[in-house]
Amino acid sequence: MEAIIYFLVWAGLILLMMRFGCGAHVMGHGHNSRTNPMQGGGNPDLRWIAPETAKDPVCGITVHTNAAKSAVHDGHVFYFCSRECRERFEAAPGTYLTQDIAASAVKEAVHG
Structure with a gap:
């Protein structure tokens, strides 16, 4: 039981870091990713559509x-x-x- 709690604590910590901390840019949430196209953001409405x-x-x-x-x-x-x-x-x-x-x-x- 102690191992499961240990795992869940670390999983929660990693999730928080990815969501709000140093990994936020990987998930598309940080470093102004929507305003800077060089960092993976760009215009979210711009899409390439293949010809028929x-x-x-x-x-x-x-x-x-x-x-x-x-x-x-x-x-x-x-x-x-x-x-x-x-x-x-x-x-x-x-x-x-x-x-x-x-x-x-x-x-x-x-x-x-």
């Missing part, structure tokens, strides 16, 4: 973003129809970013 559809840069297929595989390159989000297309893109993104639309249309027909 996007074009797979590897095979050119139009995919619904809610069910697509995704990857981030150079600060941009790219969506893929399959894991294989995403892996090809991640291996050599420059190859697929410089392709023209005609080459993508040919790959779409081959991808099937």
Whole structure:
């Protein structure tokens, strides 16, 4: 019984420190986190919303973003129809970013 009380006292102390003390910034409560975007705050109303559809840069297929595989390159989000297309893109993104639309249309027909 004494061990349980000991544990609960320490757990309560750590909770208080995280909520109000030195760990408050971790929980988003301290150091003016809502006013300084560099400390994880920023505008709470600002949100990125994905487009409904996007074009797979590897095979050119139009995919619904809610069910697509995704990857981030150079600060941009790219969506893929399959894991294989995403892996090809991640291996050599420059190859697929410089392709023209005609080459993508040919790959779409081959991808099937």
